[in-house]
Amino acid sequence: MGKITRLPSDLANQIAAGEVVERPASVVKELIENALDAGATRIAVTVELGGKKLMRVEDNGEGMPPEDARLALERHATSKIRRADDLAAIATLGFRGEALPSIASVSHLVLRTRARGATSGTEIKVNGGVIASEVETGMAEGTVIEVADLFYNLPARRKFLKSDGAESAQISRLVTQMALAYPEVGFTLTSSGRRVLACPPVTGFRDRLYQIYGDRPDLVEVRRDGGGLAISGFVAALAEQGPVRGPQNVFVNRRIVKDRTIAHAIIDAYSSASIKERSPEVHLFIDMPLDRVDVNVHPTKAEVRFREQSLVHEVVRRAVGDAIGSGPAPELTLQAPQASPAGPVAVPIPDLNLGGAYQSRWAPATAAFARRPEAVPAGPPLAAPVSSGAAPTAAGPPAAAATEGSGDSAVRRMVPLGQFRDTFIIAVDEEGVAIVDQHVAHERILFERFMERLTAGTAESxxxxxxxxxxxxAGGREALLANTEALHRFGFDVEDFGGASLRVTAVPAALGGGDAVEAVRVLAQDLEGLDRGSRVEEALRRIAATMACHAAVKANDPLTYEKMTHLLDELRRTAYSTVCPHGRPVMLRLTRREIERNFQRI
Ligand SMILES: Nc1ncnc2c1ncn2[C@@H]1O[C@H](COP(=O)(O)OP(=O)(O)OP(=O)(O)O)[C@@H](O)[C@H]1O
Ligand SMILES: [Mg+2]
Known part of the structure; x- marks a missing residue:
């Protein structure tokens, strides 16, 4: 007798619901996305008691005929994709065919819908995933979905919900984000009888921003295209007391996402303007061809994966940097008077349309550019081998090809010529000229060293x-105290000191005393931001990355010749010498071929 049984479909749906439906705001998100996908131009959201009692989303979209209304409540039933190929370029917000059945399995759901042009509508009631009734009904064209008593049949889940106020706040944040991304759609949000948001349709984001936030002279506009990406939006302007803090709304192809690469690029842009600001307000839209971003990587689609992570980082950093006036990393232009009618050839950011051609241009020498997303890790595996020129193999890091290999992007023994703006090391080898970002390079080196020590045992304390x-x-304090063990392995000894205080009795030897306080603060913030229950390796990696960032030489730091040589040598010895722990490129290269061609020597 075997022991495996097939789960009944309502139980399977409840399990699936666990992924999609975390809290009331996730329900509202799914319902609004469905309304947008249905072409609605007006969406009205009503919630009671933070959504725990009731959530209703009403739209004037295309609606559904009766047979579709029934199918919509079944799992893996969708009108948005048909075949596997469709996954490569998803143009709708939904595509999994899971949201409605998941929500229906953990609530009392009523679906009312009337297709455009139909004479009447359909009303279907579902209790805990079981259809209770279906009747014809009179209603306006469009769809109304009501979700009552969320998690009534999963008490454990219900207990995890926060206060009504906290859940309402999440919902209004979510509706605000959706409204920002879709200015041409009218949105209202009514929470326990109170009109929280009312945004009639407008023609553009600027007007929508005004509807929601009023006049905002403290924000500056971002607008920049590069590498096949279009970046737009508004971000906090630099100000004496630092840029205003506020929400960080990042949209990729109008989908709200949380993305570390982008978050880091934003912080980077601000910090290179020497402002210590960890949460400037940003409303940033990144638009790119659909096939350059994979949205099928996260159950609630809160995360996406970019095919060219470093490129995204670089373009966003420049766009934000330009907007706040800190000036982006210097653009390097190689004059080639008669080379082409187009004028100067050099573009620091490869245009995606150029295909392979960018290899020979001023391209960031990171193998990540040329590789598929799965080959671009957020950082090396914990046991990243640190060897000399020989490429690491088992871990299969992206630099493998670069260090060994074929050419342009290899980190060879390079001779420093000097510094540019005390920030970049200009170096040469037989195969070309390289411009190395000294901070990023050092960060990479230190990161690997920290990780190596971690795997070997205890870091010097x-x-x-x-x-x-x-x-x-409180949040940061708790986060640190919950990780004392891991921190100890890194050389930090941290203990509770009563009240809001913490006592730090030891720090990693690699940190100077002055940096320690700042590093602990940053650590607290980073660890707090990490999801509870995420792997401790991830926390350690973050700690290593943060420590490396803090201990690394900074931009605008004059370096001696010896220091430059040392840094370049160390760089050659790192396993991932071409990207920093956050995925930023370490260097730009101009190859010998390119130089010769531009001087018409070949
Ligand atoms: N408000 C709506 N107006 C018209 N059709 C809708 C609406 N909501 C859902 N549908 C239809 O029901 C189907 C199922 O919706 P559901 O949200 O479960 O899946 P999905 O949107 O296709 O994918 P995902 O699970 O990623 O959201 C949709 O594909 C769509 O055809
Ligand atoms: Mg959906």
């Missing part, structure tokens, strides 16, 4: 003669 006592916000 330095006991402080006078322990540091510092006050931290």
């Amino acid at each position: 330095q006991r402080l003669l006078e322990p540091i006592v510092l006050d931290l916000p």
Whole structure:
């Protein structure tokens, strides 16, 4: 007798619901996305008690005929994709065919819908995933979905919901984000009888921003195209007291996403303007061809994967940097007077349309550019081998090809010629000229060193003669205290000191005393941001990345010749010498061929 049984479909749906429906705001998100996919121009959202009692989303979209209305409630039933190929370029917000059945399985759901041109509508009631009734009904064209008593049949889940106020706040944040992304659609949100948001349709984002936030002289406009990406939006302007803090709304092809690469690029742009600001307000739209971003990587589609992660980082960093006036990394232009009618050839960011051609241009020498997304890790595996020129194999890092290999992007023994703006090392080898971002390169080196020590045992720790006592916000404090073990392995000894205080008695030897306080603060923020229950390796990796970033030489730091040589040598020895822990390129290269061609020597 075997022991495996097939789960009944309502139980399977409840399990699936666990992924899609985390809280009321996730239900509202799915319903609004469906309304947008149905071409609605007006969407009205009503919630009671933070959505726990009731959520209703009403739209004037295309509606559904009765047979579709029934199918819509079944799992894996969708009108949005038909075949596997469709997954490569998804143009709708939904595509999994899971949202409605998932929501229906953990609530009392009523679906009312009337297809455009139909004379009447259909009303279907579902209780805990089981259809209770279906009747014909009179209604306006469009769809109304009501979800009552979320998680009534999953008490454990219901217990995890926050207060009504907190859940309402999440819902209004979500509706605000959707409204920002779709200015041509009218949105209203009514929460427990109170009109929280009312945005009639407008022609553009600027007007929508005004509807929601009023006049905002403290924001500056972002507008930049590059590498096949179009970046637009508004971000916090630099100000004496620092840019305003606020929501960080990032949209990729109008889909709200959380993305570390982009978050890092934003922080990078601000920090290169020497502003210590970790949460400037941004409303940023990144538009790119559908096939350059995979949206099928996360159950609620909150995360996406870019085919060219470093490119996205670079374009966003420049776009934001330009907008706030900090100036992007210097653009390097190679004059080639008679080379082409188009004028200067050099573009620091490869245009995706150029295909292979960008290899020979000023392209960031990162193998990540040329590779498929799965080959671009957020960082090396924990046990990243650190060897000399020989390419690491088992881990299969993206640099493998670059270090060994074929050519342009290899990190060979390079001779430094000097610094540019005290920020970039200009170096040469037999095969070309390289411009190395000294901070990013050093960050990469230190990161690997920290990770190596971690896997080997304990990082060198330095006991402080006078322990540091510092006050931290509760979330950060908790996050640190929950990770004392991991922190200890890195050389930090942190303990509770009562109240809001923490005491730090030891720090990694690699950190100077001055940096330690800042590093602990940053760590607290980073760890707090990590999802609970995420792997401890991830926390460690973050710690290593943060420490590396803090201990690395900075931009605008004059370096001696010896230091430059040392840095370049160390760089050659790292396993992933071409990308920083956050995926930024370490260097730009101009190949010998390119130089010769431009001087018409070949
Ligand atoms: N408001 C609506 N107006 C018209 N049709 C809708 C509406 N909501 C859902 N549908 C139809 O029901 C189908 C199922 O919706 P559901 O949200 O479950 O899946 P999906 O949107 O296709 O994919 P995902 O699970 O990724 O959201 C949709 O494909 C669509 O055809
Ligand atoms: Mg959907």
